[in-house]
Amino acid sequence: MKTILIKGGRLIDPATSVDAEKDILLRDGKVAAVEAPGKIKPGKDEEVEMIDAKGLVLAPGLVDIHVHLREPGQGYKETIATGTAAAAAGGFTSVCAMPNTIPVNDSPETTRWMQSPERGASVRVFPIAAATRGSSGEALTEYGSLKAAGAVAVTDDGKPILNDGVMRQALATAARAGLPVIQHAEDTRLTAGCSMNAGPMAFRLGLRGMPTEAESGLVDRDIRLVAELKDARPHLHVAHVSTGAALESVRRARRNGLRVTCEVAPHHFLLTEEAVGLYNTNAKMNPPLRSTADRDAMLAGIVDGTVDAIATDHAPHAIHEKEQEFERAPNGITGLETALGLSLFWLHKEHKLPLARVISLLSTQPAAVLSLRGRGSLAVGSFADVVIFDPKKEWTFKANESRSKSKNTPFDGYTMLGKVHMTISEGRIVFRAN
Amino acid sequence: MSIAKKVSGSLPPSPSLNGPSNRVPGSVLSVNDLTIEEISSILKMASLLEGEDPLVRARRLAKRRVALLFYESSTRTRTSFELAAKSLGADTALISSQSSSIEKGESLKDTGITLKALGAECIIMRHLSSGAPYLLEQSTGLPILNGGDGMHEHPSQALLDLRTMLTRLFGEAKAVNEKTLSGFTVAIVGDIFHSRVARSNALLLPRLGAKVVLCGPAPLLPEMAAEIGPGVEIDRDFESVLARSQVVMMLRIQAERLAGMHLDLEEYKTRYQLSAERLAAHAPKALMLHPGPIIRGLELTAEVADGPQSAIAEQVRHGVAIRMALVLRALEAGKRVPGKVAAKALKGKRA
Numbered sequence: 154m155k156t157i158l159i160k161g162g163r164l165i166d167p168a169t170s171v172d173a174e175k176d177i178l179l180r181d182g183k184v185a186a187v188e189a190p191g192k193i194k195p196g197k198d199e200e201v202e203m204i205d206a207k208g209l210v211l212a213p214g215l216v217d218i219h220v221h222l223r224e225p226g227q228g229y230k231e232t233i234a235t236g237t238a239a240a241a242a243g244g245f246t247s248v249c250a251m252p253n254t255i256p257v258n259d260s261p262e263t264t265r266w267m268q269s270p271e272r273g274a275s276v277r278v279f280p281i282a283a284a285t286r287g288s289s290g291e292a293l294t295e296y297g298s299l300k301a302a303g304a305v306a307v308t309d310d311g312k313p314i315l316n317d318g319v320m321r322q323a324l325a326t327a328a329r330a331g332l333p334v335i336q337h338a339e340d341t342r343l344t345a346g347c348s349m350n351a352g353p354m355a356f357r358l359g360l361r362g363m364p365t366e367a368e369s370g371l372v373d374r375d376i377r378l379v380a381e382l383k384d385a386r387p388h389l390h391v392a393h394v395s396t397g398a399a400l401e402s403v404r405r406a407r408r409n410g411l412r413v414t415c416e417v418a419p420h421h422f423l424l425t426e427e428a429v430g431l432y433n434t435n436a437k438m439n440p441p442l443r444s445t446a447d448r449d450a451m452l453a454g455i456v457d458g459t460v461d462a463i464a465t466d467h468a469p470h471a472i473h474e475k476e477q478e479f480e481r482a483p484n485g486i487t488g489l490e491t492a493l494g495l496s497l498f499w500l501h502k503e504h505k506l507p508l509a510r511v512i513s514l515l516s517t518q519p520a521a522v523l524s525l526r527g528r529g530s531l532a533v534g535s536f537a538d539v540v541i542f543d544p545k546k547e548w549t550f551k552a553n554e555s556r557s558k559s560k561n562t563p564f565d566g567y568t569m570l571g572k573v574h575m576t577i578s579e580g581r582i583v584f585r586a587n
Numbered sequence: 588m589s590i591a592k593k594v595s596g597s598l599p600p601s602p603s604l605n606g607p608s609n610r611v612p613g614s615v616l617s618v619n620d621l622t623i624e625e626i627s628s629i630l631k632m633a634s635l636l637e638g639e640d641p642l643v644r645a646r647r648l649a650k651r652r653v654a655l656l657f658y659e660s661s662t663r664t665r666t667s668f669e670l671a672a673k674s675l676g677a678d679t680a681l682i683s684s685q686s687s688s689i690e691k692g693e694s695l696k697d698t699g700i701t702l703k704a705l706g707a708e709c710i711i712m713r714h715l716s717s718g719a720p721y722l723l724e725q726s727t728g729l730p731i732l733n734g735g736d737g738m739h740e741h742p743s744q745a746l747l748d749l750r751t752m753l754t755r756l757f758g759e760a761k762a763v764n765e766k767t768l769s770g771f772t773v774a775i776v777g778d779i780f781h782s783r784v785a786r787s788n789a790l791l792l793p794r795l796g797a798k799v800v801l802c803g804p805a806p807l808l809p810e811m812a813a814e815i816g817p818g819v820e821i822d823r824d825f826e827s828v829l830a831r832s833q834v835v836m837m838l839r840i841q842a843e844r845l846a847g848m849h850l851d852l853e854e855y856k857t858r859y860q861l862s863a864e865r866l867a868a869h870a871p872k873a874l875m876l877h878p879g880p881i882i883r884g885l886e887l888t889a890e891v892a893d894g895p896q897s898a899i900a901e902q903v904r905h906g907v908a909i910r911m912a913l914v915l916r917a918l919e920a921g922k923r924v925p926g927k928v929a930a931k932a933l934k935g936k937r938a
Binding site: 352353358432476480 | 694695696714716717718719721722726736737738739740780783786809811812814815846847
């Protein structure tokens with residue numbers, strides 16, 4: 154592995170509170186030095202690749218704690234290789250893969266299989282394992298051995314754990330194993346047959362709507378369980394929050410000293426149910442796009458710090474699956490290549506969130522939520538995970554140029570801010586813009 | 588909360604649900620695809636075709652091809668569209684989900700492409716899923732006539748309801764404008780939530796000046812229904828609604844779409860059934876419509892269905908006239924396209 158010296162860039166590292174012109178030396182997959190411009194002198198005989206980052210931002214490689222890479226089992230939608238190639242193009246160096254694969258990742262074998270070099274991953278994949286066997290919501294999986302195999306959390310994502318007893322047991326067992334429980338908060342008893350947000354728009358379109366209470370009700374139930382188990386210090390992480398009510402519950406839980414974290418997806422802080430338009434299946438996901446008030450609540454939660462992380466919920470689907478009747482089309486959109494551009498455009502440019510905060514929400518904070526040590530940081534000794542981007546460059550995203558195997562995105566043709574020039578994962582250049 | 592600005596120019600607006608959008612010429616997927624002028628000319632054409640010598644009429648679309656694609660059962664809509672197309676001279680082919688490759692798992696897109704390859708110039712579709720006609724239109728580029736999609740819309744029904752009302756109220760189905768129905772109140776009563784007929788009528792009638800009052804119990808009529816458009820309100824007191832309405836449209840409870848919803852039918856009948864006594868006491872002059880199928884003894888009694896205020900059979904008759912006009916409009920809009928294709932094919936053969 155060649156040593157890399159990146160010079161002349163503006164280094165923004167929320168983990169060490171640095172925002173200054175710095176040179177950075179990457180050696181043996183780790184950050185070897187961070188110094189004032191011109192101060193780093195690599196060894197005499199060392200082969201060094203020099204990268205000029207003048208006018209560009211250097212930041213910790215982005216961390217996405219919620220992606221669906223579809224392997225094993227659904228390679229026609231995405232593979233670990235194509236999904237992580239898309240991640241690299243989007244500036245991500247760590248992705249956490251959800252267990253709703255075929256078969257469900259509920260075993261140490263599958264967890265290891267996903268991390269094996271044969272998968273051809275461009276960036277680091279951290280599996281999140283199923284919380285219950287087959288994600289059927291009944292018997293717990295082996296949290297200890299899953300963690301030993303590399304799992305960083307447990308969840309039945311795509312499905313909620315509805316049963317109070319099972320969820321309580323999951324929280325308690327995961328706390329002992331030192332793992333967070335991630336909940337897809339949806340009371341499915343209230344959402345059967347539903348395909349978008351409940352409200353006037355769903356009524357007009359003749360579609361059954363998911364009420365916001367289906368999300369907030371389950372978040373409230375989970376928080377109650379966390380409070381009851383307080384002495385065990387369970388960590389509940391609420392996936393893809395989409396309603397103001399659920400976010401308010403998280404805010405209150407935290408104020409009460411409970412260990413509750415949450416993530417928001419770019420589409421939920423950016424779009425509203427209006428994007429469904431005339432049955433656009435690329436605006437169909439679960440949780441669905443919500444009202445303007447809920448969308449604004451996501452922004453407010455990001456600004457006031459209630460939101461711990463931006464996570465994409467990257468959910469690739471083949472064209473033929475999305476080219477179906479709206480109610481039949483599967484839920485989900487891709488997100489790895491648009492997250493940075495949309496976040497910078499919407500949060501930084503339009504809503505004046507400081508650049509360092511946007512970067513933190515996309516790297517340092519998500520790494521902290523799932524305790525990914527050495528990620529989301531450019532401190533010396535951290536993994537040499539770096540994204541280099543032009544913070545001023547506006548560009549247009551074209552879905553057909555995506556590295557993902559699937560093109561199901563509502564953001565085709567959208568203006569993005571911040572063009573990724575290079576992504577470095579553990580010292581290897583995994584993406585370089587033309 | 589003032590944090591979020593309005594979505595700026597960089598976010599393209601979603602396709603508008605209000606007003607004619609970029610439909611394939613001749614397509615009618617929603618009543619909002621039609622301007623008031625277009626509705627007038629459809630009404631005019633319906634009258635002209637209805638009065639035309641059947642032999643002359645049959646030359647209008649002689650040997651043109653119309654496909655009827657029915658994913659859901661239907662008596663009135665299917666038969667009247669079929670009769671309408673045939674009386675204009677068109678060849679029709681009926682494809683229903685039970686006796687076609689749809690049963691084998693063929694997608695809507697592929698079914699549409701197949702029908703187009705077989706020469707269909709227009710597809711009339713009924714589907715269980717709201718919005719399905721948009722997908723069919725996009726997949727085929729053909730004019731689509733929406734014969735009812737899920738709980739979304741049933742535009743030809745709203746047009747035939749309009750023709751029925753105009754004929755009864757004014758003696759003829761004349762041209763319409765923004766004020767034609769000013770001063771009229773139309774009540775739509777019953778299972779609004781599951782009704783595509785209610786949605787199409789609630790969108791269409793206020794554009795012509797009518798006030799639409801929706802009436803029914805909360806599970807079948809959520810409050811947000813009033814937000815469907817201007818000129819629509821909710822009043823759950825059936826008798827007071829009857830008293831102020833000139834037209835009463837009764838709807839069937841769609842048991843097949845209730846999806847676990849619990850409804851006390853006896854209580855429903857007590858509060859919302861249109862009986863002869865109720866009609867005589869509160870709306871002795873009102874016109875009574877029902878899109879069918881009717882369930883005698885549930886939303887209305889046999890006396891009302893067969894009584895002088897009922898226009899149920901007339902609605903069906905108006906349906907054929909309106910659908911002739913829609914089929915003709917669809918095929919005339921696309922007339923040049925097959926000509927071009929034929930010319931190209933001929934050229935190819937000569938070369």
